[in-house]
Structures are given as structure tokens and as C-alpha cells.
Amino acid sequence: TLTLSRRLALIAAAALAVTATTSAQAADIKPRLIRFGYGLAENSNQGRAVKVFADEVQKLSGGKMRVRAIGGAALGPDTQMQQALIGGAQEMMVGSTATLVGIAKEMALWDTPFLVNNVREADALLDGPVGDKVRGKLAEKGMVGLAYWENGFRNLTNSKHAVTKLEDLNGIKLRVMQNNVFLDSFKQLGANAVPLPYSELFTALETNAVDGQENPYNTILSAKFYEVQKYLTVTNHVYSPWIVTVSRKFWDGLSKDEQAVLQQAAIKSRDFERKDTRDEAAKALAELKTKGMQVNELSAAEAARMRDKLTRVNAGIATQVGMDLWNETQGQLAKLRAG
Numbered sequence: 001t002l003t004l005s006r007r008l009a010l011i012a013a014a015a016l017a018v019t020a021t022t023s024a025q026a027a028d029i030k031p032r033l034i035r036f037g038y039g040l041a042e043n044s045n046q047g048r049a050v051k052v053f054a055d056e057v058q059k060l061s062g063g064k065m066r067v068r069a070i071g072g073a074a075l076g077p078d079t080q081m082q083q084a085l086i087g088g089a090q091e092m093m094v095g096s097t098a099t100l101v102g103i104a105k106e107m108a109l110w111d112t113p114f115l116v117n118n119v120r121e122a123d124a125l126l127d128g129p130v131g132d133k134v135r136g137k138l139a140e141k142g143m144v145g146l147a148y149w150e151n152g153f154r155n156l157t158n159s160k161h162a163v164t165k166l167e168d169l170n171g172i173k174l175r176v177m178q179n180n181v182f183l184d185s186f187k188q189l190g191a192n193a194v195p196l197p198y199s200e201l202f203t204a205l206e207t208n209a210v211d212g213q214e215n216p217y218n219t220i221l222s223a224k225f226y227e228v229q230k231y232l233t234v235t236n237h238v239y240s241p242w243i244v245t246v247s248r249k250f251w252d253g254l255s256k257d258e259q260a261v262l263q264q265a266a267i268k269s270r271d272f273e274r275k276d277t278r279d280e281a282a283k284a285l286a287e288l289k290t291k292g293m294q295v296n297e298l299s300a301a302e303a304a305r306m307r308d309k310l311t312r313v314n315a316g317i318a319t320q321v322g323m324d325l326w327n328e329t330q331g332q333l334a335k336l337r338a339g
């Protein structure tokens, strides 16, 4: 007869085989409906990747698990969807890590200006032990973080005048994401920073309630900000991730096989999304120019002045996320840069 541990090992191996071959027939998968909310338009890098996620869940579950994708912030801004996930009224979402800082303070790490220099560093950090640790903080708050997607390097737009030097930001009413790091960062630059949910941003720009905003090229394009913003300054001041999250209440009721379906689909759509986003970003600037935007780069001296001002918030972020996590992050970055 088999010992208990041998039997458990066999069961584990069988479970792995199920996941590996995703034999949906044999797996412990029930019919499930997953309401998946997101903030951007359907026709955006975010919308395209949610569709890939939905298709993958359908495929891996043999059609039993269905994802109803709801974009354009129709289920509310990020913060509202997060509360719905925590309460169990909504199953999944993808949104900015920046709007999660009020729930898990460690998320502020990703708001550090100029933390990473390129996407290679971003991927390594997010998909490595640091990213896992930060993502893991959500579990005790009622959410499960499955994967980081790319929002991208953020750049500045406004409707008033070209920003070629630091002083040009004085008096610009600038929408920022709803957290203290972004607020402090842009106050340091002399802008009149106003926190606002993304879902209200286009209208705020259109009605001149705010003069400017900052987002990756992809979003400036897909959200049609070029219709209401004339000037774009290439600042690349921070790399923003998105994070795919599941309601913990929903997650805890899923079988291991069902959880594996969602986890695998999150990774598969992540890989699609990063490539799609990077391909689009590489072409977006030229397209924004043809849409009439006036684009300027900063001189090395002005970029350095802005960088100096922005990185004054770093000490505060280190304290907020904890020195251990901060030092581990800097250590991993140093290793990446040496290799």
C-alpha cells in the first residue's frame, strides 16, 4: 500500500499534469462568470489584453469559465472597482498600481520617479522577488494580485504652452493620479497638482478644469488626449505598471485548477500586452505628431533639474514602503545594471 506522503505526491503530480496539459475535462472546473473591469477604452492596449485574457480563460477552462470584460470605467474608477473586489461584488479588474497605495502602502514603490531606466529593468523587478512581495501585500487586504502588465513610461502633456524648462510648470494645473507620491512629485516641480480619477480626466481636460496630465504615449493616443492637449514634453519621469487583481472572496472559493486557469491566463495576456504596448509606443509619438501635437524633448540640463526635484520624494517613499523593501529594490537594480 502507498504511504500518505507518496499518495500526496501522486496527487500533486496529477494536479500538475492537469495544469500543464490543461485538460479541462478532467480538471475540477465549474461554470463561472467573471466580471472583469478596466478603465481604458476597448480599443486600447489595456482593452486588447483583457480580450486575450478572456479568450485564454475560455480556452483553458474548456469554455466553462467565462470572462465578461467591461471597459471604459463603466464599473467605476479604479478605486471603486477595488472596493467591489474586496467586497466580492466584482471578480476581477486591471488598473494602476498607483491607485492601490491607499490599500497596500508598498505599492508606492512603483511610483518612484526614475526608478527604472528601461523595460528590461522594469520586467526583472516586477516579475522577480520584489514584485512578488509587493503583489503579495494585497492578499491580506482582500485582493489577489496575479500579474503586472505594462502601462509604461509617463510623459507630460498640457494645453497652455511648451514645457522646455522647469519654470514652465509654474501655475500649470496638472491632473495627477490619486496618491501622495504623485501629488508630492508634481508639487516639487512647481505645478498645481490636482488628484483626479482617470475616468474624469478627458472631460476635465476638455473643459479646461485642468491644463495638463501625464500618461504613456499609448494612452495619450487611445484616449484621444491629443484632441484637447497641444503640447507634449518627453519626460519619461516614471514607469507605471498595471496590475491584474482578483477578489479574494471569489478566489478562495475557486478550486486549484480554476485558480491555475486564471493565473496562466494572466501571464499569457501579460506577455501579449507588454509586446503590444511596446510596439504601439514605438510608433505612437509619430502618430501623435500627425494628430497635431507639438512634441519637445528636454535639454540634458533641464531634464537633470527636473530629475533632481522629482527624486526629492524618494526618501519619503523609502520610509513609506519600508527600508528593507527599498534596499532590496536598489540591490536588485544594482545587480541588473552590473550584469
Ligand code: TK8
Pocket: 038, 039, 040, 078, 095, 096, 151, 177, 197, 198, 214, 215, 216, 219, 240
Ligand atoms: C486607468 C488608469 C490609467 C493611469 C492613470 O484606469 O490614471 O492615469 O495611467 O492607466 O490606471
